[in-house]
Amino acid sequence: MIKQLDLSEHYNKLNDDILKKVRQVFETQQFVMGSFVSEFEKACETYLDVKHAVAVASGSDAVYLALISADIKRGDKVITTPFTFFATASAIARLGALPLFVDIDPGTFNISIPAIEHALKHNRRIKAILPVHLYGRSADMQSIMELARKYKVCVIEDAAQAFGARCIYKNGYRKAGTLGDTGCFSFYPTKNLGGAGDGGMVVTNDDKIADLLRVLRLHGSPERYIHKYMGINSRLDALQAAVLSVNLNHIEQWNHTRMELAKRYNDLFKEAGLADSIVLPEVPEDLTHIFHQYTIRTKNRDSLRDYLKQEGIGTEVYYPVPLHLQPVFKYLGYRKGSLKQTELASKQVLSLPMYPELTVDQQKFIAGSIKKQIQSSKP
Ligand SMILES: Cc1ncc(COP(=O)(O)O)c(C=O)c1O
Numbered sequence: 476m477i478k479q480l481d482l483s484e485h486y487n488k489l490n491d492d493i494l495k496k497v498r499q500v501f502e503t504q505q506f507v508m509g510s511f512v513s514e515f516e517k518a519c520e521t522y523l524d525v526k527h528a529v530a531v532a533s534g535s536d537a538v539y540l541a542l543i544s545a546d547i548k549r550g551d552k553v554i555t556t557p558f559t560f561f562a563t564a565s566a567i568a569r570l571g572a573l574p575l576f577v578d579i580d581p582g583t584f585n586i587s588i589p590a591i592e593h594a595l596k597h598n599r600r601i602k603a604i605l606p607v608h609l610y611g612r613s614a615d616m617q618s619i620m621e622l623a624r625k626y627k628v629c630v631i632e633d634a635a636q637a638f639g640a641r642c643i644y645k646n647g648y649r650k651a652g653t654l655g656d657t658g659c660f661s662f663y664p665t666k667n668l669g670g671a672g673d674g675g676m677v678v679t680n681d682d683k684i685a686d687l688l689r690v691l692r693l694h695g696s697p698e699r700y701i702h703k704y705m706g707i708n709s710r711l712d713a714l715q716a717a718v719l720s721v722n723l724n725h726i727e728q729w730n731h732t733r734m735e736l737a738k739r740y741n742d743l744f745k746e747a748g749l750a751d752s753i754v755l756p757e758v759p760e761d762l763t764h765i766f767h768q769y770t771i772r773t774k775n776r777d778s779l780r781d782y783l784k785q786e787g788i789g790t791e792v793y794y795p796v797p798l799h800l801q802p803v804f805k806y807l808g809y810r811k812g813s814l815k816q817t818e819l820a821s822k823q824v825l826s827l828p829m830y831p832e833l834t835v836d837q838q839k840f841i842a843g844s845i846k847k848q849i850q851s852s853k854p
Pocket of ligand 1: 533534535536538559560562563607633635636660661662663673674675
């Protein structure tokens with residue numbers, strides 16, 4: 476059995492380090508926020524090269540609070556992608572603002588730059604762009620920031636799947652999440668930097684936004700029992716910060732390994748003569764894709780998925796129903812056919828097993844199984 480994500484090896488290796496740190500939390504009894512959380516925030520600031528990291532209770536809260544910090548209000552429009560997890564857009568809608576879904580680029584699965592520009596030209600009350608670095612592949616932040624400046628809107632990056640991915644920016648590199656006004660991360664256990672429960676973070680280079688976020692996560696209360704903003708309870712647990720601090724020490728190595736595994740998948744599929752039957756992801760050498768997910772495209776996705784399941788290989792579909800076609804967003808008025816590239820991708824994508832401990836033999840078995848299924852289904 477090869478699971479789509481298997482964390483057992485990972486935690487076997489790190490158990491001692493993690494338990495040591497967790498014991499310290501119990502000794503100090505600082506269970507919520509406190510020094511473990513601020514230590515983790517500092518470490519993230521250094522690793523991501525960003526001025527402020529504000530830990531919160533989940534990635535969903537991170538996006539929600541980042542939108543409040545950008546003063547997104549009822550009736551405002553926020554351009555985003557429909558090919559993402561629900562939390563990206565629900566955060567917009569919960570504020571009474573309107574997600575303005577635009578289509579994706581079929582090669583990268585990220586939000587299409589011409590589609591953003593088209594939306595900016597033809598709509599009023601657009602306040603922000605919310606790109607997602609999907610599957611760990613960084614969105615084209617250079618173009619997004621240029622458009623944001625031209626049209627005077629802010630940028631909130633959803634980097635929940637891309638901790639440590641690099642963005643090409645002004646002839647150099649910057650980490651995903653650090654270019655917009657704010658960047659949001661999730662530390663859900665399945666993420667490339669995951670904890671042992673829920674957790675999230677907002678990062679920013681803006682002192683004022685950071686101050687506001689630090690208050691918003693504490694019920695909008697800058698001092699005890701004085702509530703200045705409509706904040707929420709979104710504190711990170713010290714136990715999560717303890718686990719995450721240990722994992723953070725390995726993230727660079729893990730991201731490199733993910734990239735190597737992606738390269739090996741591609742080589743195996745090419746050697747097996749499958750490059751015409753399935754669309755392989757491009758593997759950039761420069762860590763602009765950290766392969767949180769390794770996702771292929773194929774026309775017969777569902778039958779391939781069923782076959783792999785019989786062979787004991789776990790796969791996932793991220794995401795089978797695009798957000799613009801979700802029942803809860805019916806009021807926005809999108810219909811089938813509104814966003815064609817997204818709808819096609821949702822029928823064709825398949826994410827294969829991906830985690831740093833995946834072995835060569837496992838990858839060979841997966842490639843062999845896919846070859847068998849594709850050959851047997853050819854007329
Ligand atoms: C792109 C994206 N945004 C937001 C979230 C929400 O994060 P969380 O599950 O930590 O609330 C997730 C993860 O589930 C995600 O993948």
